[in-house]
Amino acid sequence: MIITKAEIVTLSIPLKEPFRVSFGTIKERVVLLVKLYTKNDYIGYGECASFHLPTYLPEFTGGESLVLKEFLIPSILGKKMDSTDELIKNYTFIKGHNFAKTAVECAFWHILSQKDNKSLKELFGGEKDRIEVGESIGVQRTIEETLREIQKGLDKGYKRFKVKIQQGWDIELVQEIRKNCPALPLMVDGNSDYSLEHIEILKHLDQFNLLMIEQPLGYDDIVDHSVLQKEIETPICLDESILNRQDTRKALFLKSCRIINVKPPRVGGPSETMKIHDYCEERNVPVWCGGLIETGIGRAFNIALASLPNFTYPADISETLRFFEEDIVDNPYTILDGLIDVSEKAGLGFDINDKVIEKYTIDRQVVR
Ligand code: OSB
Ligand code: MG
Numbered sequence: 263m264i265i266t267k268a269e270i271v272t273l274s275i276p277l278k279e280p281f282r283v284s285f286g287t288i289k290e291r292v293v294l295l296v297k298l299y300t301k302n303d304y305i306g307y308g309e310c311a312s313f314h315l316p317t318y319l320p321e322f323t324g325g326e327s328l329v330l331k332e333f334l335i336p337s338i339l340g341k342k343m344d345s346t347d348e349l350i351k352n353y354t355f356i357k358g359h360n361f362a363k364t365a366v367e368c369a370f371w372h373i374l375s376q377k378d379n380k381s382l383k384e385l386f387g388g389e390k391d392r393i394e395v396g397e398s399i400g401v402q403r404t405i406e407e408t409l410r411e412i413q414k415g416l417d418k419g420y421k422r423f424k425v426k427i428q429q430g431w432d433i434e435l436v437q438e439i440r441k442n443c444p445a446l447p448l449m450v451d452g453n454s455d456y457s458l459e460h461i462e463i464l465k466h467l468d469q470f471n472l473l474m475i476e477q478p479l480g481y482d483d484i485v486d487h488s489v490l491q492k493e494i495e496t497p498i499c500l501d502e503s504i505l506n507r508q509d510t511r512k513a514l515f516l517k518s519c520r521i522i523n524v525k526p527p528r529v530g531g532p533s534e535t536m537k538i539h540d541y542c543e544e545r546n547v548p549v550w551c552g553g554l555i556e557t558g559i560g561r562a563f564n565i566a567l568a569s570l571p572n573f574t575y576p577a578d579i580s581e582t583l584r585f586f587e588e589d590i591v592d593n594p595y596t597i598l599d600g601l602i603d604v605s606e607k608a609g610l611g612f613d614i615n616d617k618v619i620e621k622y623t624i625d626r627q628v629v630r
Pocket of ligand 1: 283556579580
């Protein structure tokens with residue numbers, strides 16, 4: 263297979279409601295679509311799910327666009343490649359930029375899926391026909407509002423609730439949620455807002471029977487998380503700190519966490535996701551599939567990967583129409599009783615809507 267041309271499409275899609283986390287408020291989702299064209303007329307789509315600003319991790323969408331155009335796409339154009347391993351070899355010289363790498367790798371998987379007439383699930387070795395999903399609830403204005411959001415999610419059947427916490431929005435919030443919903447499968451996500459100075463607050467959270475606490479400390483820190491995990495009973499789940507399998511190995515060696523949130527775009531794509539999955543499975547460490555407010559295109563890959571057996575906790579794959587007025591794919595997956603059917607069809611499992619893509623496109627570049 264030879265890639266002859268690529269397109270980088272920048273989308274800016276307004277969110278229905280701003281999504282607030284400790285590092286800022288997301289009002290528009292600025293993502294890239296990477297389209298790869300083969301000699302024999304296949305088109306593959308991948309999503310680059312970095313954020314507009316370098317607030318979650320150092321990468322940001324404008325930078326990823328440049329890396330794609332200047333280094334990543336030129337490294338694969340015109341080369342004969344028959345597997346994703348052969349694809350990836352071309353750009354291992356690029357350090358970091360996992361979000362850009364994910365977009366390219368996903369577009370390549372998408373082509374393979376069409377060419378071999380196999381579902382993404384089959385290509386990834388997924389086993390589950392349906393996956394369990396949960397919901398991530400941003401920082402709200404009041405505790406009452408948070409309780410209302412949880413109730414809405416319960417009505418939808420979500421199987422697990424993650425609430426975002428930050429300094430000053432933690433103990434009282436969780437205490438009130440527990441008072442109202444004693445048996446709710448509940449976890450919190452600090453998005454790196456705390457340090458070891460806040461150890462008393464984090465210890466206090468042990469009282470609330472949380473499934474886990476996600477990334478309370480520094481985005482690039484696995485040493486302090488190891489110190490913290492010895493002091494608290496609630497399992498720590500790392501998100502931002504795990505960028506690849508080597509990070510996974512080091513975090514487990516240091517006992518910095520007991521669970522890992524694997525977001526395919528954060529770790530550089532499906533191949534590295536599967537490596538982390540297998541590494542953790544061999545060591546009885548559960549993983550689960552996180553989300554980054556992707557469109558239906560990004561979510562399609564997440565759903566297929568979440569069907570691997572060691573993705574044990576419900577995934578952060580809520581409906582895209584929860585965030586967006588309309589999705590860039592037609593009839594995206596729906597959630598029934600907190601479950602999503604994993605597509606058995608070749609391709610993404612739903613159709614791409616070029617009209618909607620056009621509507622939100624703010625930039626388009628061709629690389630050949
Ligand atoms: O840390 O998991 C996170 C959304 C934006 C930025 C960071 C995070 C999130 C989520 C996932 O919680 C929400 C989703 O995609 O459904
Ligand atoms: Mg997180």
